[in-house]
Amino acid sequence: MSTRDAKSWILIRDELLRRVRERVWEPGALIPGEVELAEEFGCARTTVNRALRDLADAGLVHRRRRAGTRVAVNPPHKATLTIPIIREEVEARGGTYHHALQQRGTRPLPAHLGGVFPLPDGAEVLHTVTLHYEDGRPYIHEERYINLANAPDLADQDFARISANEWLVQNAPYTGGDMSFFALPADAALADAFDTSLGTALFAAERSTWNDQGPITLVRMTYAPGFRMRTSI
Amino acid sequence: MSTRDAKSWILIRDELLRRVRERVWEPGALIPGEVELAEEFGCARTTVNRALRDLADAGLVHRRRRAGTRVAVNPPHKATLTIPIIREEVEARGGTYHHALQQRGTRPLPAHLGGVFPLPDGAEVLHTVTLHYEDGRPYIHEERYINLANAPDLADQDFARISANEWLVQNAPYTGGDMSFFALPADAALADAFDTSLGTALFAAERSTWNDQGPITLVRMTYAPGFRMRTSI
DNA sequence: TAGTGGTCTAGACCACGGC
DNA sequence: CCGTGGTCTAGACCACTAT
Incomplete structure (x- = not known):
């Protein structure tokens, strides 16, 4: 045998x-x-x-x-993507990391997000825009909406030392979530952030998470031009 | 307790x-x-x-x-993407599927692919371009390079009835592969295929596979404008 | 070297679902 | 019903590595 x-x-x-x-x-x-x-x-x-x-x-x-x-008649191709903590990913490559909070404020939830972020009408959310840098170059543009009713301790955080990314990973455990990956054209803010031209094709990942109490956060990470998310199969 | x-x-x-x-x-x-x-x-x-x-x-x-x-100090976010047989994916949504082979021919391997597709200098590969349709609308533009030395029976296939996608999944088992996801601007061929304008941001997935005998295939699937690849976490 | 996880065994009972 | 996979057990030995 x-x-x-x-x-x-x-x-x-x-x-x-x-x-x-x-x-x-x-x-x-x-x-x-x-x-x-x-x-x-x-x-x-x-x-x-x-x-x-x-x-x-x-x-x-x-x-x-x-x-x-x-x-199996048609074995599916599966690819497991690991979305790392940005700081660790950058430092693992030997780069130096820093980030800058560009905007922060509460506002009513934009209407077009109601589908993925089910909240009562007129509910206010915390909205942040953060730029993550690798070796001084913009690497990821992060836009985030946070359901304040579901992250009470968050008000004390100013995100000066740790990013919203790290804070939420460590403090707001979720029970479920959705993730999607897509391409989008650079709008004015993105073109400015990445010093590229309007309409440049950019790779983006959007993640929404929730727990028993309802939605927690919706975050869109838009990557610098030329980025590839890789995995081995 | x-x-x-x-x-x-x-x-x-x-x-x-x-x-x-x-x-x-x-x-x-x-x-x-x-x-x-x-x-x-x-x-x-x-x-x-x-x-x-x-x-x-x-x-x-x-x-x-x-x-x-x-x-774990920082549990990573993991997302498992399943890349299905296109026909089955479309039909699972209740759509009707068809595809059209747009180009097929042998040619020397383009130089810029040497990195992901290591072949002897001047080796010829089979190159195909296929459009996949859902309900008559272009859904995926597939461009494929196949190492003929590693898929000998392929010469008999004309891809009239089954796509290269299905054929290879069922007939060319691989032992390893890489996959990457990224955004790209529509070139003339893609803009024409999807009836959109030049430079439109499109989502693309590229997969290279190999076995003991060397590389098998490199395929890039470019999705119609607005496409999102989704997964739950 | 000693303590921890990694794996294997032979046997047992259970749950599901064709028959 | 009863064959199949799913799980659990009590015990054993092994592999790795901190000390």
Whole structure:
């Protein structure tokens, strides 16, 4: 047997993965049960289970009680993006970080945000605009709306020492959120911030988070021209 | 004890998660060992291990042998994007899908792609441009470079019935890849495809994949104006 | 070297869902 | 019903690393 001496669940997973990728098992096919595989690999069923769960998490197989495990017909491509603390990301690259709060104030929630930020009519939110710099060059333009009713201690913060980004990550745990990524043309404020021309294509990420008490924050991070968000698959 | 009778690893994970989120354990703090937690919860160490591994996978705690488990100081935001088969994505929304191959031909690899697509000098690649439509409207502009030396059966495919996207997903298993997301301004071809003006900000995703034999394909998918790639967190 | 997490085992019971 | 995967257990050994 080609897999003799495969000991750890990772080796078993890799062997199963090979059979899926090289179509030893066709897409849609039922693969042997855990007990049978455990016999083949000479290990406990638990270990096969661990390997198969890993493949199922990756979307390469589908598992159902009684029905068994089947090779996925169209395995999806998945990409996990990690959105880091900006300061740490910059410093990890060896750059020097600083940020500047450009605007801060309370205002009624802009009407066009009602969809992603469900608040009572006329509710006031804290609005901030922050520029994050890497080695003195603008790197990210951050615009944020914060539901004051859900972040009571925030009033004491002036964001001089730590950014709203860091403060919220550490102080306003969320139970759910949405994230979206898109392109937008530089408006006057963005063009000015990044010293580029109006309409320049910029990459942006928007995140809204909430907890049991309702929405917490909506933040849009717009990246400097040329930015790429990368991941390996 | 507030957590008496918590039986499954999910209940235990949720309780540990609560302690992290509500700062019962401060960021950076060392939390009790698996043996101690197993005693507290009245379960096997394995079960606590499963719960803690889940939190570690999510980046909320850091685990190291001998050093123990610590609450992450700055838990990263992670977003998992699923890049589906385009046809299925469109049809899942109730739309009708079709695509049109706009260009196809072999050519030397463009020099600027040498970095992400390492091939011998002067190697020829298959280059295709495909437009994907949803309900008759252009949805995605796909430009693809395929290493013919690594996809031998591809010559027989004319992509009339299935797209290069589907063909490669099912026939060219990869062992590794990179993915990046960015914004780009519409060039003449993109502006024409999406019936928009030159320079319009467009969202694009680029994926390069390889296997043991070398690079397989490099594909750039450029989305129609206004597109957002969404995920929940 | 000693303490911590990582993994494996053999067995058991349970939950789901085709039959 | 009953076969399948999902989970849990009690114990064991191993790998890593702080001290």
